[in-house]
Amino acid sequence: DAGVTQSPTHLIKTRGQQVTLRCSPKSGHDTVSWYQQALGQGPQFIFQYYEEEERQRGNFPDRFSGHQFPNYSSELNVNALLLGDSALYLCASSPGPTELSYNSPLHFGNGTRLTVT
Amino acid sequence: AQKVTQAQTEISVVEKEDVTLDCVYETRDTTYYLFWYKQPPSGELVFLIRRNSFDEQNEISGRYSWNFQKSTSSFNFTITASQVVDSAVYFCALSEAGGLRGAQKLVFGQGTRLTINP
Numbered sequence: 001d002a003g004v005t006q007s008p009t010h011l012i013k014t015r016g017q018q019v020t021l022r023c024s025p026k027s028g029h030d031t032v033s034w035y036q037q038a039l040g041q042g043p044q045f046i047f048q049y050y051e052e053e054e055r056q057r058g059n060f061p062d063r064f065s066g067h068q069f070p071n072y073s074s075e076l077n078v079n080a081l082l083l084g085d086s087a088l089y090l091c092a093s094s095p096g097p098t099e100l101s102y103n104s105p106l107h108f109g110n111g112t113r114l115t116v117t
Numbered sequence: 118a119q120k121v122t123q124a125q126t127e128i129s130v131v132e133k134e135d136v137t138l139d140c141v142y143e144t145r146d147t148t149y150y151l152f153w154y155k156q157p158p159s160g161e162l163v164f165l166i167r168r169n170s171f172d173e174q175n176e177i178s179g180r181y182s183w184n185f186q187k188s189t190s191s192f193n194f195t196i197t198a199s200q201v202v203d204s205a206v207y208f209c210a211l212s213e214a215g216g217l218r219g220a221q222k223l224v225f226g227q228g229t230r231l232t233i234n235p
Contacts, residue, residue: 016149033221033222035223040228041227041228042121042123042208042210042225042226042227042228043162043208043223043225044225045222045223045224048221048222058222059183088160090162092162094221102121103166105152105167106162106164106221106223107152107164108160108161108163109161109191110159110160111160111161113160
């Protein structure tokens with residue numbers, strides 16, 4: 001049973017460039033969330049996708065955008081990269097909306113380490 | 118606004134010692150969920166436990182135990198007879214139930230780096 005997979009593992013970009021990160025959810029999951037984890041900090045919620053729509057968004061600028069495909073996989077795009085965007089980007093998947101979804105544990109991938117120089 | 122505070126940034130103990138990780142949370146919601154995750158060096162967050170706001174019963178699972186006290190808004194985690202493999206960063210997280218159905222959003226604490234020395 002494949003868990004959450006993310007690619008690439010590491011990425012180095014220059015300030016001002018654009019980047020795309022990819023995520024495949026755990027088998028049987030159709031909801032994908034993205035988190036940003038700066039060094040030494042806890043993860044921060046970026047947004048969540050279900051049925052190819054953004055369902056909820058955290059306090060991140062519009063430079064951060066996403067997409068979900070019919071096979072439930074997802075992409076995170078960041079435009080006009082800043083030095084402060086350097087972080088570990090974590091993807092998490094969970095089952096689709098039910099009354100108890102809010103207490104379902106998220107399954108996380110190993111993350112993509114993005115370095116902006 | 119929701120907030121999770123893990124006041125202990127780093128803890129270092131010798132193997133076989135017991136260690137407790139503290140977590141204090143803030144929320145205005147009456148229905149919420151608390152989680153503990155472990156993050157080994159590989160980066161993946163591993164789910165350990167969840168507890169809902171209506172269940173204050175403490176739980177023991179092997180060497181792990183959790184103490185949920187609603188009166189003090191605390192959800193502490195204890196490892197008994199620690200082992201070197203327990204070394205990791207541990208995160209406490211909060212999820213409120215009042216949002217869009219299914220749109221779970223976790224608010225994490227800053228984490229506690231636990232080092233178990235042989």
